[in-house]
Structures are given as C-alpha cells and as structure tokens.
Amino acid sequence: SGSRWPFTAVDCRTxxxxxxxxPFFLGYLSSMLSQKGTINTIxxxxxxNLSNAVFxxxxxxYEPDIILMEVATASYLVDTYWLMKIKERxxxxxxxWAGTHVSAIKGKxxxxxxxxxxxxxxxxxxxxxxxxxxxxxxSGYSDIKGIIYRDDKGVxxxxxxxxxIEDLDDLPEPERLRxxxxxxxxxFAGMEYPSLQIHASRGCPxxxxxxxxxxxxxxxxxxRVRSPEKVVDEIEKLVSEFGFKSVYFDDDTFxxxxxxxxxxxxxxxxxxxxxxxGAMARAxxxxxxxxxxxKKAGLVGxxxxxxxxxxxxxxxxxxxxxxxKVEKAVQWCKELxxxxxxxxxxxxxxxxxxxxxxxIAYAKKLKPDSxxxxxxxxxxxxxxxxxxxxxxxxxxxxxxxxxxxxxxxxKSDNLSTEELENAVNRANIEVWS
Numbered sequence: 001s002g003s004r005w006p007f008t009a010v011d012c013r014t015x016x017x018x019x020x021x022x023p024f025f026l027g028y029l030s031s032m033l034s035q036k037g038t039i040n041t042i043x044x045x046x047x048x049n050l051s052n053a054v055f056x057x058x059x060x061x062y063e064p065d066i067i068l069m070e071v072a073t074a075s076y077l078v079d080t081y082w083l084m085k086i087k088e089r090x091x092x093x094x095x096x097w098a099g100t101h102v103s104a105i106k107g108k109x110x111x112x113x114x115x116x117x118x119x120x121x122x123x124x125x126x127x128x129x130x131x132x133x134x135x136x137x138x139s140g141y142s143d144i145k146g147i148i149y150r151d152d153k154g155v156x157x158x159x160x161x162x163x164x165i166e167d168l169d170d171l172p173e174p175e176r177l178r179x180x181x182x183x184x185x186x187x188f189a190g191m192e193y194p195s196l197q198i199h200a201s202r203g204c205p206x207x208x209x210x211x212x213x214x215x216x217x218x219x220x221x222x223x224r225v226r227s228p229e230k231v232v233d234e235i236e237k238l239v240s241e242f243g244f245k246s247v248y249f250d251d252d253t254f255x256x257x258x259x260x261x262x263x264x265x266x267x268x269x270x271x272x273x274x275x276x277x278g279a280m281a282r283a284x285x286x287x288x289x290x291x292x293x294x295k296k297a298g299l300v301g302x303x304x305x306x307x308x309x310x311x312x313x314x315x316x317x318x319x320x321x322x323x324x325k326v327e328k329a330v331q332w333c334k335e336l337x338x339x340x341x342x343x344x345x346x347x348x349x350x351x352x353x354x355x356x357x358x359x360i361a362y363a364k365k366l367k368p369d370s371x372x373x374x375x376x377x378x379x380x381x382x383x384x385x386x387x388x389x390x391x392x393x394x395x396x397x398x399x400x401x402x403x404x405x406x407x408x409x410x411k412s413d414n415l416s417t418e419e420l421e422n423a424v425n426r427a428n429i430e431v432w433s
Contacts, residue, residue: 018185019185019186020046020047020183020184020185020186021184021186021197021250022174022179022184022197022250023042023044023070023179024174024199024250025070025098025099025123025124025125026042026068026070026175027042027174027175027176027179028125028171028172028174028175029068029124029125029128029129030042030174030175030178031171031172031173031174031175032125032129032171032172033129033132034175035172036129036133038132038133038136040178041062041178042175042178042179043055043058043059043062044179044180044183045058047179047180047183047184048180048183055082056082056085056086056089059086059089060086060089060090063090064090064093065093065094065135065136066093066094066095066096066132066135067086067090067093067094067095067096068095068096068097068098068120068128068132069082069083069095069096069097069098070097070098070099071097071098071099071100071101071102072099072100072101073100073101073104073379073380073399073402074399074400074401074402074403075101075400076101076399076400077399077400078400079097080113083095083097083113083115083116084115087115094117094118094135095115095116095117095118096116096117096118096119096120096128096131096132097109097116097118097119097120098119098120098121098124098128099124100212100213100216100217100379100381101380101381101399102119102120102121103121103122103216103217103381104216104379104380104381104382104385105380105381106119106121106148106158107119107148107156107158110148110149110150110156111156117149117150118131118141118147118148118149119147119148119149120146120147121146121147121148121161121162122146122161122162122164122216122217122218122219123162123164123165123202123217123218124146124162125165125171126146126162126163126165127144127145127146127147127162130144130145130147131144131147141157141159142157142159143159144159145159145160145161145162145163146159146160146161146162147159161219164218164219164222164224165224166224167224168199168201168202168224168225168226169226169227169230173234173237176238176242181194181242182194182242184197185197185248186248186250186278187246187248188278188301188303188339188341188370189278189300189301189302189338189339189341189369189370190276190300190301190339191246191248191276191277191278191300191301192245192246192276193245193246194242194243194244194245194246195244195245195246195247195248196235196238196239196242196244196246196247196248197247197248197250198231198234198235198247198248198249198250199226199249199250199251200225200226200228200231200249200251200254200264201223201224201225201226201251201252201253201254201256202218202222202223202224202225202251202252203218203221203222203223203224203252204221204223204252204253205221205222205223205253205256206221206253206282206319206320207221207318207320208317208318208319209317209318209349209382209383209384209387210317210345210348210376210377210378210379210382210383210384211252211382212379212381212382213252214252215381215382215383216379216381216382223253223256225256225257225260228260228263228264228266228267229267231264231267232264232267232268232271232273235247235268235273235275236271236273239273239275244275245275245276246275246276246277246278246300247275247276247277247278248277248278248279249277249278249279249280250280251279251280252280253280253281253282253285254279254280254281255279255281255282255285255286255290255294256282256285258286258287258289258290261286261290261293261294262290262293264297265293265294265296265297266293266297268297268298269296269297273298274298275298276298276300277297277298277299277300278299278300278301278302278303279294279299279302279303280303280305281302281303281304282304282305282321283304283306283321283325283326283329283330284321284322284325284326284329286329288332291329291332291333291336291338292336294338295336295337295338299338300338300339301338301339301340301341301369302333302338302339302340302341303340303341303342303343304326304329304330304340304341304342304343305319305342305343306321306323306326306342306343306344306362306366307319307321307343307344307345307348308344308345308348308351308355308358308359308362309323309344309355309358309359309360309361309362309363310350310355310358310359311323312350312355313348313349313350313351313355314348316348316349316350317348317349317384318383323362326366327365327366330342330366330368339369339370340366340368340369340370341368341369341370341371341372342363342366342368342370342371342372343371343372343373343374344359344363344371344372344373344374344427345373345374345375345376345404346359346373346374346375346376346420346423346424346427347375347376347408347410347412347415347420348376349387350413350414351376351412351414351415351420352414352415353414353415353419356415356419356423356426356427359427360426360427360430360431363427363431364430364431371431373423373424373427373428374404374405374424375404375405375407375408375420375421375423375424376404376410377402377403377404377409377410378394378409378410379402388410388411392411393410393411393412393413394409394410394411395408395409395410395411395417396409405424407421408420408421
C-alpha cells in the first residue's frame, strides 16, 4: 500500500506530480467528522506541490482549533519542522499525530516533543473521531481507546488500543471534494489520467517480517474486505461525477478470495464501466480463471511483490511465497496481455553476493513490463526492525534515511552498505540492458 514521503517526484516543467497515493485514513476521518457536523478540511502540501510559504498560510488561514498530521518514518523530520512552524503561528491549536511512525514509537514521541498534544495509534478513524469530539466538548480522554496523551500532571498516558473496524462497509466514502482530487495517481501499464485510487480491502493475512502497515496499523495478520457491490458503487459514482479514466486498487493485497474478486469483476461488467484498472496483488492467490475475469473487467496491469530470486531469502522473510507460482502467474498475465510490475528488494536476512546475482537473473528471466529494485528497510514497528535492532545491526536512527531507496540503514552479515546500494544500480542496468 502507498507510502507518502516528503520528496514525491515533481516535474518542474509541468508541475505534474508522479506517484502520489491518496491519504485514505485522513479521507475517511474527514467524512466521519462531516457526518458529525464538525467543520474540517484537508491540506495536502505533497499532492498540491505547495511552497513552504503557501502551505503555512493555507493551514494558518483556516484558524483551526485542532490539527491532525499523518506521520511516516521518513517524513518525521519534515513533519516535526512543520509542527514547530504551525505552533509558532497558532500557539493555542491542539495538535494530533497519527500514522505508522506514531504507532511504532508511541509515547516516546510525546516525551521528546512538547508541541504534540495527542497521539493516535493503529488505524485512526474511530479514535480520531472520538478524540476530536472530546476536545470539542472538553469531556476528558481517559475512556478514549487508541490514544496517548498527557494527564493534568504532565504524565504520558497510553490508553488501550482501539478495536479495528469490523465491517468496512460501515465507513462512509472518503472525502474527495476537499482535496485536489486529480493530483493523486499511481499510473502504470497504460492506465490513463485522471486516475481514481480506491480500497476494496484492508490488511493482509501473510506474516512478512518487513511489511509495515499490517504490523503497526492493523494489529497483525488481520484482513477485512468491503462488499463487491459497495466497491463498484463507489467507482461508478466517482467515474460518473469526476470523469476518471482509470482506477487503481491501492490495497495491501487486492486479489484474496476468488469468489469476491469474481463478483467485483461481474459488477464492473454488468454496469458497463469500460475502464482500465490496476491493482497491488500477490502472484500466488489467483488462478487463470480469475486473471481472465479481471482482464475481461478491464485489468491492464498488476503489481506483484516478489522480493528476491532466492527462495531461501523469500522464506527468511516469512512471505510464504513459492517462486515457481510467480513464474506461472507472470506467464498467465503475458498470455492475457496484462502488464506486470514486479518489486524486488536487496538486503533481506541471508543476502549474499550470490543471492543478489540470483535475483537479477530471476528478474531478467521473468521479463516483466516494469520493475522496481529497492534496499530493504526495517521500519520501526516491524518484526524485521526488532530482529536487526536486537543484533545491533541498525546503523542509524536518522529517520529521514529510512526511505528504501537512497540509503542503507542496516548492517548486513555478508555485505557492506556500499555493496547493497550498488546492487540496486547494477540490477537496474543489467535488467534493462
């Protein structure tokens, strides 16, 4: 699922933003607040490519009573900077932080930063709604689950976690009008602009040691789905109202449950949506019949996380993926003219020069339409991070370096940091040469 960094690519000639995922949690919370009659808005400086001055003026201009910021590990320093600037302009505003980094670090953030008033842990729509209502009504915070705050004596209090939303169909549609709706996209495989991003499910039942959202936001291997009818209702409505020409399912793992996927495809066909779409998926959870149905319903591209060409490393990552099934799924997609985008990462436990060679050779063998190589990053809150921290193999706590692309933040048992960083460059050169 999408990660929002403070350095989203911008084409300076056109001001067009590249990969920019829609902020679903903020969007859902915004809709829930509106249902309660709470006036709110979303300011997305990343998507709108706002200058520092314009962003600050936009936020301060609303004269808000409460500001909630969604914080990622790599954006921590940037978010701290903006919190300071906002507090300088609005000293009495109540500030709330939420997101994966908050859920991983928890109360320590309050201890280190007096400018933060509250933290939300886990998926934060319900807890955020309850907290904002309590702040408005001055009704106290001791009974609100999923929050961390300071009591009257300045002591940090961590309340029990908030229960996950059991039925995703109970959620309203996320706010689309208070954001720059056409600035969000994850275009690939010939998907056309403007593109709609949507969730059909949340979470993932697989125990990959590195995967951030399930471990920090969803309490582990919890997988929940929306009804196919509701999903297609939302697509049909937004395509009609806003003229979207493609759809991207930004789920953690879209293609789980054959019956459900076939029903989504059936609904899209029944309503004659005739729209191109893509999805983030697993290579081993759909058969040929399902891929065929998805193609008929408009699927033009699919993303598979493969991680390594070494089965041993895939096993070490606890991904529960048979690489032979990846080959079969990619071949099926080729036969059906579905474009494939594969992701690989260097630095999983057990990585060696030989396994790097295996991964590059495997990627060349599969011949996907597009490919992404990264450096494995153990984000705080994951089993992977805890494993490496216990071994003393985390090289830095400079959170801005936890970006998975430019920096190596781990000490490998078999490789130097330079060798890991060079692996990405070499892979990109060799696969496309």
